[in-house]
Amino acid sequence: MSVSTATDRVLNFSAGPAVLPLVVLEQIRDELLNLPGVGSSVMEISHRSAAFGEILDDARKRIVALHNVPETHDVFFMQGGATLQNTMIPANLLMDEEQTADCIITGTWSKKNSQDVPFYGKLNVAWDGSDTHFNQLPNDDQLRLTSGAAYCHYTSNETIHGLQFRNPPNVDDSPLVVDQSSDFLSEPLDISRFGLIYACAQKNCGIAGVTAVIIRKDLLVRSGNRLPRYLDYAQQVKGGSMLNTPPTFAIYVTGLVCKWLQETMGGLAEMSRVNQEKADLLYDLIDTSEGFYTGHAQPHNRSLMNVVFRLKSPEMDAKFVNEATEHGMAGLNGHRSVGGIRASIYNAMPIESVRVLHDFMLDFAKKNS
Ligand SMILES: Cc1ncc(COP(=O)(O)O)c(C=O)c1O
Structure with a gap:
């Protein structure tokens, strides 16, 4: 039997799932068979157990602490990757088919996000960088925004094209919605500027299976009991990230990565x-x-x-x-x-x-x- 060690590891420049901090992997290895004080692997315990409750709460609180998330916002976890958010955002935030979502299209991921909008309302492409092969981002004065838009979506870091907004676009009054899947927790951010932030974990805050969502509480009323429960943000928040069995192991890893960010970095x-x-x-x-x-x-x-x-x-x-x-x-x-x-x-x-x-x-x- 070959035993792999840290020294055999390649330098992993993968776009995701991506490299994890070595100390996090070591802690996972050390605790894999027996989570301290629990007597079982984290993979073997009930999501309703006190031990997992603490793990979930700890991961959530660490995101709140790292980003100084204000009281006005809720943080919760979902499955379905960033991709499910492409559906959930227009489903929840567009209250009827007459409402408009402004979408800033800067690459593959923001384009994908815009594709589900027409199922729920009107799509306004506020900017589209495809003519220049997605090699640049718009300035604020290039955005064609809709007055009274239900929200404006952008992707802070286009993973495929290597573009990143250094500052969020200025979108006046409409809630700003951002896909931060590939730069979540990479720098400080004023959360109060955002209506909704989402990020799948497998690039910057853990492993595939869990997506972090931060939503401004007043937006939850928009869901308005008109959606299937699982697709309803208000139900997800009310259910405490546990409308169904959450991805327990992935949430545990996200907690460890956040701890590493706080205590080591x-x-x-x-x-x-x-x-x-x-x-x-x-x-x-x-x-x-x-x-x-x-x-x-x-x-x-x-x-x-x-x-x-x-x-x-x-x-x-x-x-x-x-x-x-x-x-x-x-x-x-x-x-x-x-x-x-x-x-x-x-x-x-x-x-x-x-x-x-x-x-x-x-x-x-x-x-x-
Ligand atoms: C910016 C961005 N958004 C969305 C996704 C899709 O994420 P998922 O595969 O978790 O749905 C990715 C990842 O591959 C991404 O890099």
């Missing part, structure tokens, strides 16, 4: 500083490579989470990925719709691993220029 301001430093390492190299590497996103819209770039030809991209694999790096292939290379450097990616990639890129450019 020192909170979101420090996490954000480190994320900037990691991204700068790669973007500075791309910019000084004299065209050997080309970034996909316009420099002022670059993502700190997903660094998307290409080499001179698809053959060189493939050579790069192959040699990186030989050097112990994985997950660097670009998404099939964009091609090239994508280095995902989420919260849990250590700066030392980014330095290894940086040095490899430098060396690869020297040898192949």
